[in-house]
Amino acid sequence: MSGIKVLILGGAASGKSEFAEEMVYSLGPKWRYIASAESFDDEMRDKIKRHAERRGEGWQVIEAPLDLAPELAAEDSRPVLFDCATMWLSNHLFAGSDMATAQADLLSAIAACPAAVVTVTNEVGQGIVPDNALARQFREAQGRLNIALARQADCVVQVIAGLPNVLKGTLP
Amino acid sequence: MSGIKVLILGGAASGKSEFAEEMVYSLGPKWRYIASAESFDDEMRDKIKRHAERRGEGWQVIEAPLDLAPELAAEDSRPVLFDCATMWLSNHLFAGSDMATAQADLLSAIAACPAAVVTVTNEVGQGIVPDNALARQFREAQGRLNIALARQADCVVQVIAGLPNVLKGTLP
Amino acid sequence: MSGIKVLILGGAASGKSEFAEEMVYSLGPKWRYIASAESFDDEMRDKIKRHAERRGEGWQVIEAPLDLAPELAAEDSRPVLFDCATMWLSNHLFAGSDMATAQADLLSAIAACPAAVVTVTNEVGQGIVPDNALARQFREAQGRLNIALARQADCVVQVIAGLPNVLKGTLP
Numbered sequence: 299m300s301g302i303k304v305l306i307l308g309g310a311a312s313g314k315s316e317f318a319e320e321m322v323y324s325l326g327p328k329w330r331y332i333a334s335a336e337s338f339d340d341e342m343r344d345k346i347k348r349h350a351e352r353r354g355e356g357w358q359v360i361e362a363p364l365d366l367a368p369e370l371a372a373e374d375s376r377p378v379l380f381d382c383a384t385m386w387l388s389n390h391l392f393a394g395s396d397m398a399t400a401q402a403d404l405l406s407a408i409a410a411c412p413a414a415v416v417t418v419t420n421e422v423g424q425g426i427v428p429d430n431a432l433a434r435q436f437r438e439a440q441g442r443l444n445i446a447l448a449r450q451a452d453c454v455v456q457v458i459a460g461l462p463n464v465l466k467g468t469l470p
Numbered sequence: 471m472s473g474i475k476v477l478i479l480g481g482a483a484s485g486k487s488e489f490a491e492e493m494v495y496s497l498g499p500k501w502r503y504i505a506s507a508e509s510f511d512d513e514m515r516d517k518i519k520r521h522a523e524r525r526g527e528g529w530q531v532i533e534a535p536l537d538l539a540p541e542l543a544a545e546d547s548r549p550v551l552f553d554c555a556t557m558w559l560s561n562h563l564f565a566g567s568d569m570a571t572a573q574a575d576l577l578s579a580i581a582a583c584p585a586a587v588v589t590v591t592n593e594v595g596q597g598i599v600p601d602n603a604l605a606r607q608f609r610e611a612q613g614r615l616n617i618a619l620a621r622q623a624d625c626v627v628q629v630i631a632g633l634p635n636v637l638k639g640t641l642p
Numbered sequence: 643m644s645g646i647k648v649l650i651l652g653g654a655a656s657g658k659s660e661f662a663e664e665m666v667y668s669l670g671p672k673w674r675y676i677a678s679a680e681s682f683d684d685e686m687r688d689k690i691k692r693h694a695e696r697r698g699e700g701w702q703v704i705e706a707p708l709d710l711a712p713e714l715a716a717e718d719s720r721p722v723l724f725d726c727a728t729m730w731l732s733n734h735l736f737a738g739s740d741m742a743t744a745q746a747d748l749l750s751a752i753a754a755c756p757a758a759v760v761t762v763t764n765e766v767g768q769g770i771v772p773d774n775a776l777a778r779q780f781r782e783a784q785g786r787l788n789i790a791l792a793r794q795a796d797c798v799v800q801v802i803a804g805l806p807n808v809l810k811g812t813l814p
Contacts, residue, residue: 305803307802307803308595309593309594309595309596309613309768310595310596310599310606310609310610310613311595311609311610311611311612311613311614311617312595312613312616312617313613313617341603341606421596421653421802422596422597422598422599422653423596423597423652423653423654423655423656424481424593424596424597424653424654424765424766424767424768424769425596425597425598425766425767425768425769425770425772426597426766426769426772426777426780426781427654427766428597428598431685433598434654434685436598437598437654437655438654438655439655440655441653441654441655441656441657441803442655444656444803444804445655445656445657445803445804447803448803448804448805449804454803454805456802456807458479458593458628458637459477459479459613459616459617459619459620459626459637460616460617460620460621461620461626461637461638462637463628463635463637463807465802465803465805465806465807466805480767481765481766481767481768481785482767482768482771482778482781482782482785483767483781483782483783483784483785483786483789484767484785484788484789485785485789513775513778593768594768594769594770594771595768595769595770596653596765596768596769597768597769597770598769600769600770605770608770609770630651630765630800630809631649631651631785631788631789631791631792631798631809632788632789632792632793633792633798633809633810634809635800635807635809
């Protein structure tokens with residue numbers, strides 16, 4: 299038996315993480331937070347700190363910038379908040395990973411997780427075409443990853459100004 | 471008794487202003503237009519002129535680049551079109567305002583307005599992460615402002631290619 | 643008698659072309675593909691090749707970077723996939739065309755087409771304001787074109803992570 303799989307899509311500062319947290323709260327009495335972000339600079343450190351303060355007690359924080367499989371395979375019924383697939387993608391591109399393999403491994407690990415998994419991801423493709431090739435590659439890779447995550451999710455929600463736009467399934 | 475509060479969200483050239491105008495027309499026989507834009511350059515002057523020509527008679531235009539409170543507190547039943555919160559935010563950031571205070575004041579003024587208020591705002595967070603820190607700060611501030619405006623609105627509508635995607639409440 | 647007119651809107655790598663192809667498959671046993679893209683560089687050549695391989699047999703490919711009217715006027719019942727209006731717009735801006743005329747011609751040609759026409763277009767206005775004036779002009783022009791295409795379409799669908807968000811009409 300496998301827990302519900304939810305994908306939360308949104309732009310920057312759209313309220314997607316807060317929305318995802320509220321959903322995870324409703325799925326169990328204790329929770330796991332899989333953090334993809336690494337503290338490279340002050341801007342990112344501030345953001346991680348703000349998010350952690352908002353969450354408070356009851357969360358186990360697991361840092362997994364590249365490989366989520368060991369954590370997701372655990373026999374643990376606590377719902378998982380995976381925040382976020384965009385940072386995970388960025389980490390892999392930076393590390394020079396084979397993206398097809400990395401993506402396939404991520405998708406399998408999420409699908410097989412016995413607990414509920416709420417994945418947060420960014421919409422990055424609705425602006426003007428970026429000048430530099432790397433940014434264009436990133437948004438292609440992000441778009442393909444989002445499509446794959448959405449395909450296997452039970453529920454997909456776009457968050458706009460903190461409000462849900464349900465694209466697939468029903469809110470748990 | 472306070473009038474309905476509506477938030478209209480959309481990308482650039484999405485038809486959000488036209489949609490907002492049509493809504494305001496349906497809310498009263500005469501209307502107020504609170505303009506945040508200032509005529510810094512030809513591009514902006516052209517845009518303001520195009521919008522004004524489209525609106526025509528029956529509108530009182532109030533220029534309020536920073537502080538809307540006096541106008542919104544007026545005992546005046548004419549519905550207000552506030553176009554737009556993005557330019558207002560930009561004006562405040564440029565002026566070096568304390569944003570927490572400015573945002574709290576704006577939210578209170580809208581909530582307390584006896585007339586209907588239709589606020590137009592931009593979605594700016596669905597593109598690739600901008601290169602420069604100022605642009606990243608702007609989209610963070612815009613995102614947070616949109617979430618706060620949406621939270622207190624009776625009705626929130628995203629406009630895409632001129633078409634409404636209702637996210638909260640029902641169209642007035 | 644004129645075929646159904648559908649507009650498919652989406653960001654980069656949102657799955658909009660795949661979604662549009664699936665829709666066109668459901669509309670007839672054979673299909674026409676109107677390609678706006680020209681093979682300027684390797685990145686574009688790769689993309690065109692990938693799309694063509696995905697489509698396979700049963701498609702007639704017509705290259706029409708600027709003028710679709712002759713093809714759309716043909717007495718031919720095979721549904722048309724026009725991919726995409728963004729590249730078409732870019733070609734016209736690059737060619738220095740009069741955009742008002744070009745847009746009016748495109749809209750008339752689509753409206754008058756005896757066959758079903760599924761038009762794919764990009765959402766480019768939901769990121770931060772671009773630094774350069776040309777990019778700002780492009781997103782204005784794209785926004786206005788999308789509004790005009792949506793206004794005369796029977797059905798408008800936004801595609802997000804491969805999933806449809808129906809904005810107008812019902813899916814054929």
